[in-house]
Amino acid sequence: MLYPIQNNETVIPNERNICILLSGRITIQNNKTNTFSIPSKSYFFFDKPFDIIAASPYLEGFVTKLDATFIKTFLDVNQLSGHISNYFDFYRLKNIDSKKAQIQAILNADGNKRLIESYMHILWIELLTEYEKSKKDQSTIDQFSELIEQNIERNYCAGTYAEMMRIPLKKLIREVKKTEHKTPCNFITEKVIEKAKYKLVNTKDTSQMIAYQLGFEDPYYFIKYFKKSTGVTPTQYRENYKI
Incomplete structure (x- = not known):
């Protein structure tokens, strides 16, 4: 009903299924074609087998499955x-x-079926309740913003985020323009610049290190990127705003 997951494992579903990541991230593949990156401290429901094709070395994740008997017992x-x-x-x-x-x-629980079912019931109800609330509360912009924060070092484009959110790129563009009055690309840029500013003021990392941390392969391009958005170079910004 519940067991730890590991890299290079194929996970087979039962009647109801949740994968829970307490720490570490995994990359999974569904039907040998669709690939998803799942961040730390998250969970997802699944109804089809999937392969774990990459995982953090410090992974702490679990799969919990419910059979038909459990579902009939806990209405x-x-x-x-x-x-x-x-x-x-x-x-x-x-x-x-x-x-x-x-x-x-x-x-x-050491095989105590009644005790295991009791804790499983509590765990599932908590997760299902959170799921229902998240569906009602989380807007497209909230999802977009959260995904950028989780993947900021990967330098993804708007199209990639739209795919991760399972919505057409046109819808993402429309929602961001309606709510934020800017394009998704500009929204991403603002998030990257915010993170760069924070690192410049609150860490001793060099501009080159910060560039790599934010997914830039060329540190010189990062300097131009930063200056275009702020009017100053990263070094100048640090000098102006350092604590």
Whole structure:
């Protein structure tokens, strides 16, 4: 019903399934064609087999599966899980300490079926409730912004983020323009510049190091990129705003 995952593993689903990442990220492949990057401290529902093709060395992740008997026993889980519509979309974990405690309790239950089912029920209800709330609360802009934060070092373009959000690029462009009055590319640039400014003021990393951390292969291009947005070079910005 619950077990740890590892790299180069094929995960086979049951009736209801969740993959939970407490720490570390994984890259998975579904149907040998669709590839997804799943960040740390997140979870996703799945209904088809998938392969873990890459994983962080410090991975702490688990798969929890429910069979038909469990679902028939706990009708609230059956009802809430029936609302799942987005498989392989990840959601941020909340109250992580609570999730860790429940997972540890399941692992320590030493085969006590009733105890395991009780903790599994609590874990699933928490995650399903969070899922329902996230569907209502998280706007397209919130999702876009969160994905940029999670992947800022990868230097992704707007089209890649649209694919990760499972929406057409045209919809992303429309939503960002309507809400933020700018293009998705400009929105990404602002996030990158914000992160660069933070690192320049709050760390001792060189401009070259920060460039690599933000996904720039050429540090000189990063300097031009930064100056075009701020009017000053990274070094000048650090001198002006250092604490």
